Amino acid sequence: xxxxxxxxxxxxxxxxxxxxxxxxxxxxxxxxxxxxxxxxxxxxxxxxxxxxxxxxxxxxxxxxxxxxxxxxxxxxxxxxxxxxxxxxxxxxxxxxxxxxxxxxxxxxxxxxxxxxxxxxxxxxxxxxxxxxxxxxxxxxxxxxxxxxxxxxxxxxxxxxxxxxxxxxxxxxxxxxxxxxxxxxxxxxxxxxxxxxxxxxxxxxxxxxxxxxxxxxxxxxxxxxxxxxxxxxxxxxxxxxxxxxxxxxxxxxxxxxxxxxxxxxxxx
Numbered sequence: 001x002x003x004x005x006x007x008x009x010x011x012x013x014x015x016x017x018x019x020x021x022x023x024x025x026x027x028x029x030x031x032x033x034x035x036x037x038x039x040x041x042x043x044x045x046x047x048x049x050x051x052x053x054x055x056x057x058x059x060x061x062x063x064x065x066x067x068x069x070x071x072x073x074x075x076x077x078x079x080x081x082x083x084x085x086x087x088x089x090x091x092x093x094x095x096x097x098x099x100x101x102x103x104x105x106x107x108x109x110x111x112x113x114x115x116x117x118x119x120x121x122x123x124x125x126x127x128x129x130x131x132x133x134x135x136x137x138x139x140x141x142x143x144x145x146x147x148x149x150x151x152x153x154x155x156x157x158x159x160x161x162x163x164x165x166x167x168x169x170x171x172x173x174x175x176x177x178x179x180x181x182x183x184x185x186x187x188x189x190x191x192x193x194x195x196x197x198x199x200x201x202x203x204x205x206x207x208x209x210x211x212x213x214x215x216x217x218x219x220x221x222x223x224x225x226x227x228x229x230x231x232x233x234x235x236x237x238x239x240x241x242x243x244x245x246x247x248x249x250x251x252x253x254x255x256x257x258x259x260x261x262x263x264x265x266x267x
Contacts, residue, residue, distance in 0.1 A: 004032035005158055005190050006056065011065035012215075013051055025051050027215035028065070033192055035157075038184060040193045040201040042247065043211030043219075043254070049194040050086075052216075053160045056192070057083040069158060082156035086163045088147035090135040096146055097122075097131040103154035118153060124186060125149045126179065141172040145179075152187060161193045165200065177203055178232040198251075202243045203235055210247060212254040219254035222246055 013026040026048040033039045041049045054060040056069060058077030066073060072080045082103075090099045097118055104114035122128045125145045135143060144164055151159055165173045177200055184191075184204075195201050201208045202224055210220040224243060226234060234240050 005035045006033035007068045009066045011062045014063045024215035037206045038191045040205040040208045042201050044213050046214045047211045048216030081158045081160050082151040082154045083160045084151040088143045096133050100149045140168050158190045198244050198247045210250040220250035
């Protein structure tokens with residue numbers, strides 16, 4: 001494995017609560033992501049997956065421990081990664097093209113240049129012909145493509161994706177999985193994905209970290225030894241079913257691991 005681009009060491013995140021003991025969202029989390037990898041974090045709701053992504057994006061900081069993205073650490077991570085939250089957050093008053101260029105405009109790239117860069121990627125993202133459409137005219141899957149295009153156009157080699165397809169129906173989600181899988185080599189990016197979907201994690205990832213219920217810890221790591229490119233038909237094979245079963249078994253086992261007490265007492 002190449003030198004890690006993400007290093008998380010013994011990260012704990014606690015949140016103060018009025019008239020109650022602090023809540024421990026994450027407890028001693030450690031993992032790495034190498035440059036060029038597609039890595040997923042899976043775990044039950046509330047185990048701190050989104051909190052981890054927010055810290056890596058520079059929107060939050062650990063209570064204890066350390067995390068690094070390349071040479072940047074807590075306090076200097078804002079803007080280092082491209083971050084795609086759960087909702088697409090498209091601006092309804094802007095066209096698809098102008099939504100895609102938001103990050104470039106924030107970076108003070110002249111509007112004609114920002115639009116040129118965006119147009120160059122519209123075909124790759126399956127958006128040709130929708131440049132002047134409003135977000136209201138798009139399907140859910142197309143809105144997610146615009147949101148991902150906007151994230152990619154920010155020019156970051158590391159992309160943090162927080163359940164980007166979670167709100168979509170099963171057919172649309174499967175279509176986007178296949179599309180994203182074919183796009184990976186062309187993006188030349190490192191991707192850290194948060195998801196609840198085991199099919200999504202197994203199909204897209206090189207490696208999957210399984211997290212325990214809150215307080216979130218890394219309970220297991222599962223390599224995904226499937227060659228790329230991956231046709232979507234691989235999801236119906238016995239090999240894929242075995243990988244998905246190993247992830248499910250790891251999630252179930254994590255439920256029964258000993259859970260540390262909350263600071264100051266039980267909560």
